[in-house]
Amino acid sequence: MRVTVAFNRFGPGLVQRMPRCRFGVFEVVNNDYVSWKKYAIGGSAAPTILSQGNRFYADKEKEVTKRDGDAPESEWRNWSWISNGDLMLNGAFFTASGRPGLEAEDPSFAKPVSLVAQMTASAGPLSCNQGSMC
DSSP: EEEEEOOOOTTTTTOOSSEEEEHHHHHHHEEEESOOSSOEEESSSOOOOOOOEEEEOOSSEEESSSEOOOOOOOOHTOOEEEEEEEEETTEEEEESSTTTTTTGGSSOOOOOOHHHHHHHHSSSOOOOOTTTTT
């Protein structure tokens, strides 16, 4: 399985699972994360996570990542979780693990983190009215 989560704005008050990954390869690209509660990116069952060009703004010192399940650190240290070109603000931090050099596999469409605010400015729920197109 290969999943890409791109160009989203995850606003204040969201708790977790932005995304929550199991197995497979997950590309988390050019998203804007603001003041999450528990964690922003989580996983179990040895997923590969490539985080590139995301902006993480914490409400206090807070980890972006969370490894779930019963896996001890000796096991999850081998899971490939890479942060490449992410911007960590206000105490946000990403715990990387796994094999170095994986960042070369980051998606070619990823833009610099300096463009995240502009790319996600219109992100959010649709404003739809019954009987009309969204």
